[in-house]
Amino acid sequence: MSGRPAIRPDRLQDRLARFAAIGATPKGGVDRQALTQGDRQARALLVDLAGSRGFSVRQDAAANLFLRRPGEDADLPPLLLGSHLDTQPTGGRFDGALGVLAAFEVLEALEDAGVSAPRSVEIAVWTNEEGSRFAPGAMGSQAFASGLLPAEWLDARASDGARLGDELAATIGSLPAPVTSLGFPIAAYLELHIEQGPVLERENTPIGVVTGIQGTLWLAVELEGRAAHAGTTPLDFRQDPMRAAATAMAELYRTVMPTDPDARFTIGRIEVQPGSINSVPESVRFTIDLRHPDAAVLAGLERQVRAACKNASADSACRLSIHRLLDMPPIVFPETMVRLVEESAQRAKLATRRIVSGAFHDAVHLARCAPTAMIFCPCRDGISHNEAEHVEPHFAAAGTTALLEATLSVLARVR
Amino acid sequence: MSGRPAIRPDRLQDRLARFAAIGATPKGGVDRQALTQGDRQARALLVDLAGSRGFSVRQDAAANLFLRRPGEDADLPPLLLGSHLDTQPTGGRFDGALGVLAAFEVLEALEDAGVSAPRSVEIAVWTNEEGSRFAPGAMGSQAFASGLLPAEWLDARASDGARLGDELAATIGSLPAPVTSLGFPIAAYLELHIEQGPVLERENTPIGVVTGIQGTLWLAVELEGRAAHAGTTPLDFRQDPMRAAATAMAELYRTVMPTDPDARFTIGRIEVQPGSINSVPESVRFTIDLRHPDAAVLAGLERQVRAACKNASADSACRLSIHRLLDMPPIVFPETMVRLVEESAQRAKLATRRIVSGAFHDAVHLARCAPTAMIFCPCRDGISHNEAEHVEPHFAAAGTTALLEATLSVLARVR
Numbered sequence: 001m002s003g004r005p006a007i008r009p010d011r012l013q014d015r016l017a018r019f020a021a022i023g024a025t026p027k028g029g030v031d032r033q034a035l036t037q038g039d040r041q042a043r044a045l046l047v048d049l050a051g052s053r054g055f056s057v058r059q060d061a062a063a064n065l066f067l068r069r070p071g072e073d074a075d076l077p078p079l080l081l082g083s084h085l086d087t088q089p090t091g092g093r094f095d096g097a098l099g100v101l102a103a104f105e106v107l108e109a110l111e112d113a114g115v116s117a118p119r120s121v122e123i124a125v126w127t128n129e130e131g132s133r134f135a136p137g138a139m140g141s142q143a144f145a146s147g148l149l150p151a152e153w154l155d156a157r158a159s160d161g162a163r164l165g166d167e168l169a170a171t172i173g174s175l176p177a178p179v180t181s182l183g184f185p186i187a188a189y190l191e192l193h194i195e196q197g198p199v200l201e202r203e204n205t206p207i208g209v210v211t212g213i214q215g216t217l218w219l220a221v222e223l224e225g226r227a228a229h230a231g232t233t234p235l236d237f238r239q240d241p242m243r244a245a246a247t248a249m250a251e252l253y254r255t256v257m258p259t260d261p262d263a264r265f266t267i268g269r270i271e272v273q274p275g276s277i278n279s280v281p282e283s284v285r286f287t288i289d290l291r292h293p294d295a296a297v298l299a300g301l302e303r304q305v306r307a308a309c310k311n312a313s314a315d316s317a318c319r320l321s322i323h324r325l326l327d328m329p330p331i332v333f334p335e336t337m338v339r340l341v342e343e344s345a346q347r348a349k350l351a352t353r354r355i356v357s358g359a360f361h362d363a364v365h366l367a368r369c370a371p372t373a374m375i376f377c378p379c380r381d382g383i384s385h386n387e388a389e390h391v392e393p394h395f396a397a398a399g400t401t402a403l404l405e406a407t408l409s410v411l412a413r414v415r
Numbered sequence: 416m417s418g419r420p421a422i423r424p425d426r427l428q429d430r431l432a433r434f435a436a437i438g439a440t441p442k443g444g445v446d447r448q449a450l451t452q453g454d455r456q457a458r459a460l461l462v463d464l465a466g467s468r469g470f471s472v473r474q475d476a477a478a479n480l481f482l483r484r485p486g487e488d489a490d491l492p493p494l495l496l497g498s499h500l501d502t503q504p505t506g507g508r509f510d511g512a513l514g515v516l517a518a519f520e521v522l523e524a525l526e527d528a529g530v531s532a533p534r535s536v537e538i539a540v541w542t543n544e545e546g547s548r549f550a551p552g553a554m555g556s557q558a559f560a561s562g563l564l565p566a567e568w569l570d571a572r573a574s575d576g577a578r579l580g581d582e583l584a585a586t587i588g589s590l591p592a593p594v595t596s597l598g599f600p601i602a603a604y605l606e607l608h609i610e611q612g613p614v615l616e617r618e619n620t621p622i623g624v625v626t627g628i629q630g631t632l633w634l635a636v637e638l639e640g641r642a643a644h645a646g647t648t649p650l651d652f653r654q655d656p657m658r659a660a661a662t663a664m665a666e667l668y669r670t671v672m673p674t675d676p677d678a679r680f681t682i683g684r685i686e687v688q689p690g691s692i693n694s695v696p697e698s699v700r701f702t703i704d705l706r707h708p709d710a711a712v713l714a715g716l717e718r719q720v721r722a723a724c725k726n727a728s729a730d731s732a733c734r735l736s737i738h739r740l741l742d743m744p745p746i747v748f749p750e751t752m753v754r755l756v757e758e759s760a761q762r763a764k765l766a767t768r769r770i771v772s773g774a775f776h777d778a779v780h781l782a783r784c785a786p787t788a789m790i791f792c793p794c795r796d797g798i799s800h801n802e803a804e805h806v807e808p809h810f811a812a813a814g815t816t817a818l819l820e821a822t823l824s825v826l827a828r829v830r
Contacts, residue, residue: 196644196646197644197646197647197648197649197652198647198649198652199649214646216646218692218693227801228797228798229611229612229773229774229797229800230679230681230683230704230706230773231611231612231629231631231679231704231706231772231773231775232610232611232612232613232772232773232774232797232799233612233613233679233773233797234612234613234614234676235672235676237612237613237797240681242664242682242683242685243668243682245661246660246661246664246665246668246682247665247668247669249657249661249665250661250662250664250665250666253655253658253661253662254662257650258650261649261650264645264646264648266645266655266693266694266695267657267661267687267696268645268657268687268689268690268691268692268693268694268695268696269687269690269691269692270657270685270687272683272684272685274683275683276684277633277683277684277702277704277740278633278681278683278704279681279683279800280681280683281682281683287692289645289646289692289693291645291646325692357646357647358644358645358646358647358648359644359646359647360646382643382644382647382648382652384644384647385644385694386642
């Protein structure tokens with residue numbers, strides 16, 4: 001080692017700007033959806049950069065892309081640093097790209113300082129984290145962690161008509177990098193990501209040490225009543241699903257989040273049929289996004305939602321059905337990894353705060369096959385999945401420094 | 416008079432079936448929207464029937480169609496019996512048509528019995544009562560009552576691209592009937608219509624004596640908050656318009672109709688933006704249809720709605736705006752006319768019940784220019800604006816008999 005490695009904030013900012021130009025939108029955001037030409041262009045640029053630093057490059061059948069800075073012992077499983085380069089259709093410059101480019105900056109800092117260590121450090125660029133062009137999201141990391149690429153994924157069609165299997169093949173084929181088997185042993189996984197929430201910025205805390213990822217349940221609630229004339233139908237003749245829906249919703253808005261600061265309750269979609277001003281609706285459908293870091297509490301919240309909907313539907317003489325659209329249990333990162341990140345950041349004099357991730361990340365899947373931790377960067381106004389998404393350069397630098405320090409800690413400690 | 420006039424229920428049923436065949440839908444309903452070929456065909460059939468009984472026919476500039484059984488004194492304003500022949504896109508066989516064909520049956524019964532009276536009895540077929548192809552509804556009766564055909568109506572376009580002015584001209588031109596000026600003095604107006612609600616059928620009461628038409632207010636409520644990530648945004652960072660909407664709605668569902676059996680409160684339309692399962696919405700828009708027979712109470716209900724929305728929007732830090740889309744004050748029919756209908760029906764041994772009309776009717780406009788009354792027929796399950804709409808033949812006959820008796824009462828009494 002020729003000196004203590006350090007990141008170069010200007011180089012990081014330059015890289016962020018170069019990648020933000022690929023798929024740039026007029027409003028300053030990025031449209032670089034998974035497996036599009038833009039995604040391939042961003043991967044090609046990263047492969048070029050890797051080549052210029054002598055990092056080796058490989059891919060797998062899920063088009064996950066890996067850049068390795070080899071350690072002295074090729075038999076040791078590498079430390080993996082990862083995130084994604086795909087974006088939402090009207091996404092920002094940092095969601096995903098910051099994690100990949102911070103990881104690249106870490107590799108360069110190790111290289112610049114001539115750090116030598118037994119263990120390799122490898123960057124993973126996970127395919128299709130966003131899930132906006134092809135469902136589900138976090139495909140690449142899930143395929144890596146499970147070693148499986150489900151056949152039904154390959155036949156999935158994008159709204160633009162493209163078939164996932166074809167787009168994977170074309171993306172892999174576009175890069176001068178060998179394809180290795182899906183999944184390989186890793187020593188640990190670290191991911192830097194923007195918070196996508198307002199907590200760190202409000203406290204002006206540069207480093208969020210992620211303790212886990214809350215569990216998420218998506219429920220589709222359907223209430224069926226009877227369409228009726230708004231003017232001629234007295235109350236006791238109504239089977240009004242909108243009344244049932246509003247009553248259940250209001251009770252849940254009043255009870256779920258206000259009594260538990262860790263709970264998240266969101267109704268983001270509602271459809272009313274027939275949707276006529278002067279008709280009592282025939283049916284109302286709405287979705288509930290319910291989250292909690294504690295699996296048992298989340299299960300209790302689901303019971304609470306079902307009970308509120310059941311009572312309200314019975315009061316309005318409506319038929320009720322509730323389906324789960326998604327059930328992702330909470331992830332808790334190992335305390336050793338959480339503490340490792342915390343101590344690494346504090347070593348660099350960076351203030352930290354423990355935080356539960358409200359959003360999904362590729363780390364959900366990696367946590368199943370290796371000790372995993374995440375670092376959050378503050379983002380402006382908590383805004384993400386939005387062209388206005390912004391991370392202050394000093395926060396990006398702080399997060400990247402924390403990632404470097406955590407990398408050094410893993411290289412020094414994890415066996 | 417060659418005997419007491421009486422209606423012929425079989426003839427009425429035959430007529431109802433013949434008209435229901437024009438625009439018949441596979442599910443047994445009728446699609447005969449205003450000023451379409453179907454509407455013209457139905458008018459032509461009625462003009463044919465009028466010719467066969469020697470009734471005179473005329474139209475006006477709003478394509479209202481009139482069939483007159485002349486009285487002995489041509490200077491006396493006629494008694495007008497009216498309704499409409501247009502339907503909703505998936506309408507029933509009775510909404511409108513029953514009133515027109517019952518009126519025709521009354522004219523035939525007078526004719527069959529050789530009734531002679533000083534006053535003419537005239538049928539009005541009002542143009543575009545439903546308002547589904549061209550807004551607003553009840554155009555023809557409004558034009559007749561006001562003597563005006565607003566220029567903006569003439570330029571209104573249907574969803575099929577047709578211009579109202581052109582369709583009026585084509586409809587008028589399709590009939591062998593002279594066009595007279597818009598509006599003329601009338602002695603009184605009587606309209607038979609299906610209840611479009613469940614009250615009479617539930618009580619098995621054949622005759623609803625309509626005391627008036629409740630006032631209707633349509634409000635468009637818009638709540639604007641801030642879109643945010645469902646997983647990452649704590650409660651105190653949310654400006655959730657869906658929370659505000661559900662809270663206001665639930666309060667109003669709980670307070671408006673349950674405390675006042677004459678009030679009607681309906682939310683039939685709601686739109687959420689961006690409509691993503693895992694996003695706190697940016698905005699929520701919904702409509703409120705609010706009705707009451709008493710103008711002062713209706714005004715109080717509007718204040719109650721505005722206050723509930725204001726409180727809920729303030730609690731959720733959302734911006735609120737409320738616009739009136741429609742403001743139709745209550746109509747109260749003259750007690751003399753209500754009693755005339757009541758006594759006429761009772762003379763024919765028909766049980767009656769006073770009832771407030773929950774729906775609009777052409778009578779809303781006629782009530783402004785002449786003593787007006789309405790008779791309601793029970794309909795199955797209160798269903799209307801629906802292909803399943805049904806009126807039992809004995810109820811149709813009872814309503815038509817009541818209309819005949821009321822006609823005789825007007826001919827005998829009203830000066």
